[in-house]
Amino acid sequence: MNHAKINLQVSIRAKHLKVTPIRLALLECLEQLQKPISIQELVELLPTGLADQVTVYRAMQSFVKAGLAREVNLRHGHVDYESASSSDHHHLVCTSCGRVEDFEECGMDELIRDVLKKHPEFSQVQEHALELFGTCKSCMKK
Amino acid sequence: MNHAKINLQVSIRAKHLKVTPIRLALLECLEQLQKPISIQELVELLPTGLADQVTVYRAMQSFVKAGLAREVNLRHGHVDYESASSSDHHHLVCTSCGRVEDFEECGMDELIRDVLKKHPEFSQVQEHALELFGTCKSCMKK
DNA sequence: ATCACTGCAAAGTCTTTGCAGTTCC
DNA sequence: GGAACTGCAAAGACTTTGCAGTGAT
DSSP states (O other): OOHHHHHHHHHHHHTTOOOOHHHHHHHHHHHHHOSOEEHHHHHHHSSTTSSOHHHHHHHHHHHHHHTSEEEEOOSSSSOEEEESSSOSEEEEEETTTOOEEEEEOOOOHHHHHHHHHHOTTEEEEEEEEEEEEEEEHHHHHO | OOHHHHHHHHHHHHTTOOOOHHHHHHHHHHHHHOSOEEHHHHHHHSSTTSSOHHHHHHHHHHHHHHTSEEEEOOSSSSOEEEESSSOSEEEEEETTTOOEEEEEOOOOHHHHHHHHHHOTTEEEEEEEEEEEEEEEHHHHHO
8 A cells, every 4th residue: 555545544534534445546636637528437447346426426525625626617518526736726727628727816806805705694605616618729729 | 667777778779689678588687686696596586487597598598799797617518698788707616615705907918928929829818707615615614 | 569588398417315236454 | 333434316496498379579
């Protein structure tokens, strides 16, 4: 068992979740990919037969609840998941071919403070979703 | 026929879509509400039996394609739609009770220019989705 | 007259639920 | 041992598709 895997174990256990082979493999996928991935793709990426699709759904739900993963909506008709280890992480999506690139640092903190000030009915903002939808150069040529 | 409805007719016709009672009613709902609404809710808001759910799905697709409406994802498990007449329009969502408030002016233009500069594979950004997820005061107390 | 829009039924996709058996701590 | 996790089957929710009939321009 290598270093990386031991760290994943620690992460999972720290959230009071049980460490199982499936969860370790899933979290490892998310960490290594560092980009959003669907449930289907996760199932296919794992060794054949290791995990049922339903189990992956449930694992992702508990990861999201525990703050280990994030849901991302890229308008692909399903929810994608990504590791929550890097924060302030956003996406640039080509609406024609679906291609995704990442960017960091959206400088949103000031805006959030401002919005909270103007909306006294809200106490706090834990998360923000920011995605840019456009056209990539190769689709532009078509 | 009042002024507002005539303007809606003009908007629809300008996009080379046919003006029908259902589309007029739908666009009027979106304009008056000025907040995101689901397909289900739209069907219920219309006079009973006026439009089939499938027709509303198709009408919204053509509105989005024509730039009359926008899709919004508030993590409610379905897509919401809102009028596209106000631009730079965003949402503050309570992850506990689902309550939604709006805010304008996210000041994203500079960020978008910046991101495009750093991602030469992308030509342009037509749209951006920005939603803040947090907790409202009444859910905070629980 | 033509092409777009509509309703109804059916199918498709993504996601959740129930329950019995298994695994982790 | 007990609570949490898993697989399989089934159901549920949201959305799309096909086709025949209607309506807008």
